[in-house]
Amino acid sequence: MYNMDQDQYDGDGEIAYMHQEDDWDRDMLLDPAWEKQQRKTFTAWCNSHLRKAGTQIDNIEEDFRDGLKLMLLLEVISGERLAKPERGKMRVHKISNVNKALNFITGKGVKLVSIGAEEIVDGNAKMTLGMIWTIILRFAIQDISTSAKEGLLLWCQRKTAPYKNVNIQNFHISWKDGLGFCALIHRHRPELIDYAKLRKDDPMTNLNTAFDVAEKYLDIPKMLDAEDIVGTARPDEKAIMTYVSSFYHAFSGAQKAETAANRICKVLAVNQENEQLMEDYEKLASDNRLPENTMAAMQQKLEDFRDYRRLHKPPKVQEKCQLEINFNTLQTKLRLSNRPAFMPSEGKMVSDINNAWGGLEGAEKGYEEWLLNEIRRLERLDHLAEKFRQKATIHEAWTEGKEAMLQKHDYETASLSEIKALLKKHEAFESDLAAHQDRVEQIAAIAQELNELDYYDSPSVNTRCQNICDQWDALGALTHKRSDALQRTEKLLETIDQLYLEFAKRAAPFNNWMEGAMEDLQDTFIVHTIEEIQGLSTAHEQFKATLPEADKERQAILGIHNEIAKIVQTYHVNMAGTNPYTTINPQEVNAKWDKVRQLVPQRDQALIEEHARQQNNERLRRQFANQANVIGPWIQTKMEEIGRISMEMNGTLEDQLTHLRQYEKNIVNYKPKIDQLEGDHQLIQEALIFDNKHTNYTMEHIRVGWEQLLTTIARTINEIENQVLTRDAKGISQEQLNEYRASFNHFDRDHSGTLGAEEFKACLISLGFDIANDAQGENEFSRIMSIVDPNRMGIVTFQGFIDFMSRETADTDTADQVVASFKVLAGDKNYILPDELRRELPPDQADYCIARMAPYTGPDGVPGALDYMSFSTALYGESDL
Secondary structure (H helix, E strand, O other), X not given: OOOOOOOEEOOOOOEEOOOOOOOHHHHHHOOHHHHHHHHHHHHHHHHHHHHHXXXXXXXXXXXXXXXXXXXXXXXXXXXXXXXXXXXXXXXXXXXXXXXXXXXXXXXXXXOOOOOOHHXXXXXXXXXXXXXXXXXXXXXXXXXXXXXXXXXXXXXXXHHHOOOOOOOOOOOOHHHOOOHHHHHHHHHHXXXXXXXXXXXXXXXXXXXXXHHHHHHHHOOOOOOOOHHHHHOOOOOOHHHHHHHHHHHHHHHXXXXXXXXXXXXXXXXXXXXXXXXXXXXXXXXXXXXXXXXXXOHHHHHHHHHHHHHHHHHHHHHHXXXXXXXXXXXXXXXXXXXXXXOOOXXXXXXXXXXXXXXXXXXXXXXXXXXXXXXXXXXXXXXXXXXXXXXXXXXXXXXXXXXXXXXXXXXXXHHHXXXXXXXXXXXXXXXXXXXXXXXXXXXXXXXHHHHHHHHHOOOOOHHHHHHHHHHHHHHHHHHHHHHHHHHHHHHHHHHHXXXXXXXXXXXXXXXXXXXXXXXXXXXXXXXXXXXXXXXXXXXXXXXXXXXXXXXXXXXXXXXXXXXXXXXXXXXXXXXOOOOOOOOOOOOOOHHHHHHHHHHHHHHHHHHHHHHXXXXXHHHHHHHHHHHHHHHHHHHHHHHHHHHHHHHHHHHOOOOOXXXXXXXXXXXXXXXXXXXXXXXXXXXXXXXXXXXXXXXXXXXXXXXXXXXXXXXXXXXXXXXXXXXXXXXXXXXXXXXXXXXXXXXXXXXXXXXXXXXXOEEEHHHHHHHXXXXXXXXXXXXHHHXXXXXXXXXXXXXXXXXXXXXXXXXXXXXXXXXXXXXXXXXXXXXXXXXXXXXXXXXXXXXXXXXXXXXXXXXXXXXXXXXXXXXXXEEHHHHHHHHOOOOOO
């Protein structure tokens, strides 16, 4: 697996890079979107260098397999010649070339872990991408700063600081809106992008603008796709870093040229100023003009000069003028008096005096210029000194407390989240520290200039500047030391955090398993068969077979906790709090495990006892089933035999009655067996047995069958007795009864002892009843059904059928005859009055009729009229009374 050591120099002088935040597998290959971005970015980066040699690659894992283009790439980016490559096509030649390339990389101080020539030759995409990232990190990013990632990030932050809506904190989500790329371009080439027109909510336009401008004007190939960056929640960090490093190298040349020009201008300015100072010095030295150290002294000299001009020189001007007047007047008088002209002594001629006066005025002018220049020089020195004091004061105020802050050991008791916050804070401080580097350099430059200009208080300036520089070096060392301590603590806490997480992930399901096991082992089981208890016993044995594996898992979980304790003890980590991912602790795991081990033998005993109880229950089931399987069919047989006796016409009704009573006696004598079965059933109920696979009969079925048998024999005997009464009362012969029974049995096709409506209708037609298939016939049949089926059950019993047939064949009064009689009493009216009833019928019968007759509701009715028609119909059961 590809990884690297921490980004620092080890004892052998080799550069061991950081772990790249995470292992290559986790960082790249687990997310196909990241792998896609890295393939495109790394391919474009390689081609940006290979095209200098007139070639390129198309497939990053295939085109480097023979090692030729890999060696060429290293020669282009390093500017050095590698060993002569092998030109053969065999695998051994390819491995030799790749090894030469890998040896060259290793020779540059890069440790390659688990990246071998065989993997590259075999086209291993994972190892190839890891190798290319190592090359990029060493040759494209490492030269930015000794801490490659932090240096590149700091450069990006400083360059994009003035731009709104740009906050570069990392190399993934900070670049998703595209403004960071646009800001870098605008900072160095503002004419290429109109930054004011860009919008944060339009990342596609921003990204494509930056990519197109960089490719067209900056010769930076398009290594990323805007769609991949916008469509990915967290763009690949390595792809972003690779692309951003191209901007750094593209702009670093221009920045170096600008820095060189500024340095030359500064040197020339200092040189020019020095030459002027030398000229002033020579001039002042030639005139014996001694400069003063302070502005006050030089201003006093200027004031003295002004007093000379204002107070001392004017009288001398008057004297010189008077001298010339006197000389001219003397000469005029001598000439008029023809006397020889006056010749002053040597050096006292008017011309000599004028020449001397001109020399005086020249000296005055030179002295005044020297005074003004010296005042300006001292003014500049005072300004530089004040500027030095101000910058030094600001810097000293900024550094106050910084050493104490950097020497704090607050990270020793911090949690992982607090460590990450401290690291962010420290990174911000490092950025701030880097920003103050310019101020320190300015302070040193001002101090040097004050020394070169011979500032009178240079010793105190030098002392203060030296203190600032010493403190700055100390801050840098403390910053590096604290950064190392924070990173080391973060890695330890991340390791512990990962162990905490692994403990939680494994302890949670194991804890749930133990709780479930304890619940199952303590669960009160309810079984009803021997098979069920055997199933529970089998499941319990299977559970016991899993205990060794469970114990291994428990020991593994406890081993994770022990590893955490070992790390804490070895590295003296002060742990704050407990596992943040779970409330489960090793003591709880052990306690529950002990509980499970205690419950297992208890469960064994309970299952053994239940197995014995179920064996006894099985014996009771078989005992009950053996009897029920005999009694049930016996009852069913007797029911069928009684049905046949009642249906068949063997002998007279009296013979059938005698036969049935003998059956009834035999049935009653069977009662002790029913009672014995009841006893067995009671034992089953007391044992809480609810089912019995050995029989389909339950005690309830037996009871119902027995009761139905007794009811059926009694009802059948009663029916025969009623048929005897009907026969004797209606004068029906035995032959007629046999005919009625034969017709009834013929249409009772299901042998249920009853006829449905249609079966009854067919039976009547077979006996000679004229029931037409029209509305009148249906009404007549409905009238008959209301007689034979008064409860409207939809069925006709044989007794009802016999009653109807006896009524139809016997000479008796009918409802129509009674209606006709009432109509005579009513004087042929459709209703009858109470007075008419009292007049024609005995008082008690008249009152009976008046109390039961309904009021007449016909259109021809009068008050008090009664409906004798419905009353007559009700008397014969043809309507409700």
